[in-house]
Amino acid sequence: MRQVDHFLAGGVTAAPVRKHQIWNPSTGEIQAEVGLGDAALLEKAVATAKEVQPAWAATNPQKRARVMFRYKELIEANMQDLAELLSSEHGKVVDDAKGDVQRGLEVIEFACGIPQVLKGDYTQGAGPGIDVYSMRQPLGIGAGITPFNFPAMIPMWMFGMAIATGNAFILKPSERDPSVPVRLAELFVEAGAPEGLLQVVHGDKEMVDAILDHEDIAAVSFVGSSDIAHYVYKRGVAAGKRIQAMGGAKNHGIVMPDADLDQVVNDLSGAAFGSAGERCMALPVVVPVGEDTAERLREKLIPAIHALNVGVSNDPDAHYGPVVTPEHKARVEGWIDTAEKEGGEIVVDGRGFALQGHEKGFFVGPTLIDHVKPHMESYKEEIFGPVLQIVRAADFEEAVRLPSDHQYGNGVAIFTRNGHAAREFANRVNVGMVGINVPIPVPVAYHSFGGWKRSGFGDTDQYGMEGLKFWTKAKKVTQRWPDGSADDGNSFIIPTMG
Numbered sequence: 001m002r003q004v005d006h007f008l009a010g011g012v013t014a015a016p017v018r019k020h021q022i023w024n025p026s027t028g029e030i031q032a033e034v035g036l037g038d039a040a041l042l043e044k045a046v047a048t049a050k051e052v053q054p055a056w057a058a059t060n061p062q063k064r065a066r067v068m069f070r071y072k073e074l075i076e077a078n079m080q081d082l083a084e085l086l087s088s089e090h091g092k093v094v095d096d097a098k099g100d101v102q103r104g105l106e107v108i109e110f111a112c113g114i115p116q117v118l119k120g121d122y123t124q125g126a127g128p129g130i131d132v133y134s135m136r137q138p139l140g141i142g143a144g145i146t147p148f149n150f151p152a153m154i155p156m157w158m159f160g161m162a163i164a165t166g167n168a169f170i171l172k173p174s175e176r177d178p179s180v181p182v183r184l185a186e187l188f189v190e191a192g193a194p195e196g197l198l199q200v201v202h203g204d205k206e207m208v209d210a211i212l213d214h215e216d217i218a219a220v221s222f223v224g225s226s227d228i229a230h231y232v233y234k235r236g237v238a239a240g241k242r243i244q245a246m247g248g249a250k251n252h253g254i255v256m257p258d259a260d261l262d263q264v265v266n267d268l269s270g271a272a273f274g275s276a277g278e279r280c281m282a283l284p285v286v287v288p289v290g291e292d293t294a295e296r297l298r299e300k301l302i303p304a305i306h307a308l309n310v311g312v313s314n315d316p317d318a319h320y321g322p323v324v325t326p327e328h329k330a331r332v333e334g335w336i337d338t339a340e341k342e343g344g345e346i347v348v349d350g351r352g353f354a355l356q357g358h359e360k361g362f363f364v365g366p367t368l369i370d371h372v373k374p375h376m377e378s379y380k381e382e383i384f385g386p387v388l389q390i391v392r393a394a395d396f397e398e399a400v401r402l403p404s405d406h407q408y409g410n411g412v413a414i415f416t417r418n419g420h421a422a423r424e425f426a427n428r429v430n431v432g433m434v435g436i437n438v439p440i441p442v443p444v445a446y447h448s449f450g451g452w453k454r455s456g457f458g459d460t461d462q463y464g465m466e467g468l469k470f471w472t473k474a475k476k477v478t479q480r481w482p483d484g485s486a487d488d489g490n491s492f493i494i495p496t497m498g
C-alpha cells in the first residue's frame, strides 16, 4: 500500500504509531495510508525551522521572490499530475482540481511581488532632524492547519505569504487528502528553497494541539469547520499566538425578480453542485424574492439539475464526483432526511444514488429542497454536499435579513439587473464576501479572503495585504542624527514634534 510520509528536512526516523487510511472516493477503495505525527515529531520540525529561518529572513526580498518565480513555473509544469493526484484523493473532477491548484498559484504569483509590497513607509523631517520609518519583520515560525476540500489552494494561501515575508512554515494538512501538500513541499525545494523552510507534518487533533501549544510557533492560520476553528482560536490565543481561524459557511444566493434566470440557473448549477458542494464558497441556499420568481426559478432549476452528470473524478464529462468519505456521504444524506422531517419538500432526491460500475463510490445525487424555512436545522447548519435549498423571501428586506441573521457569514451573492438594489444589498448585508451577479465571489490574490461571524475568528483575512500583515509584525523607527551643534538639555515632558 502507498505510504504518505511527513516532509521534514533530513527525513523521518521513527515509524508512525498511528495511521490514517486514505480513500479513493470514486471507487470506495483505500488507496494509501498516512502516518499521524505527534509532539515529538513536531519538535523535530520546529528545531529545523529555527535553524533555517534566520538566514531566510536575512535573504533579500528579491532573492526570495526569485524562488517564488521558479516555484510558480514548477507548479505550472506539474499542473496535470498535481490535479490528478488531488482528484484521486478528494473526489473533485480533474478540471476542478486544476482550479484548486491555480487559485493557490495566484497567491504564489502575488508573493513574487514581495519586494514591492513589503516596502515600509518613510517620513523625512517628522520633527527637527527627525525621520520616522516603518518596516514589517517576519514572526519566525508560522504554522497552517488546512481542511480537506482545497488541499492545494489553502496551503498555498498560507505558506505563499508566510514564506515570502521571511518566515519558516510548518503545514499540517488534512489527513484525508495529504499527498498534494507533500508534493507542493517537494517542488518548493526543487525551486531552490532551503530544505526545512517548508515542512509538512501529518496528524489529527494530537498534532493540532501540539502546534497550538508549541512556544516557538508564533502564528497559526487555520481553515476548517467552525467548532474546530473556534477551538483553535481560543487555545492558540491563550498560548499567546497570533491566530486566524476560518470556519464553515452557508452562502445564500439572492435572486431578484428582474434577474436573468437562465444565467442564474447556470451559475447555481456550478456553485451549488460543483465539487459535490464541498466548497466553503458554494451556494447551497437560493433565495428567490417573491412567489413568482420562486416558481419561475424552480421550473428552470429542476431540468437543469436532472441534466447534471455525476461521475468518477477522472471522467472528463462529469460535472462533479463523489464526496470525500463514506461518513461524509452518510452525513449529507442524513441532512436530507432531516430536511424532509422538518417539512422541506424534496423536489429532486439524491439519496441512495449509485453510479453504475462504481457502486462502492461515495456518490450523492444532486438534491433540490424547496420550502425550507429559517427555523429548520437543515437550514441553520452547513451540509457541505450537493444539496440546494430554496428559501422563499417575500421581499428585498427579507432577502437582506436571511443571510445577515445566519450564524455563518462567509459569502453571499445577489443576482439582479438593478444597480441600486445590488449596491444597497452589498452595503447592508452582514457577510464578509459579496458577489454581484458572481456566484462564487472568492477575491483575487491581491485582495484578501475572509468571512464574518462563525465563518472567521480573528482579525485578519487570508492572503493579499491582509496575509502580509498576519505573517509579519510592524516595527516603527524614529531616528535623529544630531550634528552636535545644539545642546537640547534634559527634557522631562513627553516628546512632541513642536
Ligand code: NAD
Pocket (backbone or CB within 6 Å): 145, 146, 147, 148, 149, 150, 172, 173, 174, 175, 203, 204, 205, 208, 209, 223, 224, 225, 226, 228, 229, 246, 247, 248, 249, 279, 280, 382, 384, 410, 451, 455
Ligand atoms: P475539519 O474542521 O474537519 O478539519 C480541518 C483541520 O482540522 C484538519 O487539518 C483536521 O485534521 C483538523 N482537525 C479535525 N478535527 C480536529 C479536532 N477535533 N481538533 C483539532 N483539529 C482537528 O474540516 P474539513 O472537514 O477538513 O473541511 C471542511 C470544512 O472547512 C467546512 O466546514 C468548510 O466550510 C470549511 N472551510 C472553510 C473555508 C473558509 O475559508 N472559511 C475554506 C475551506 C473550507
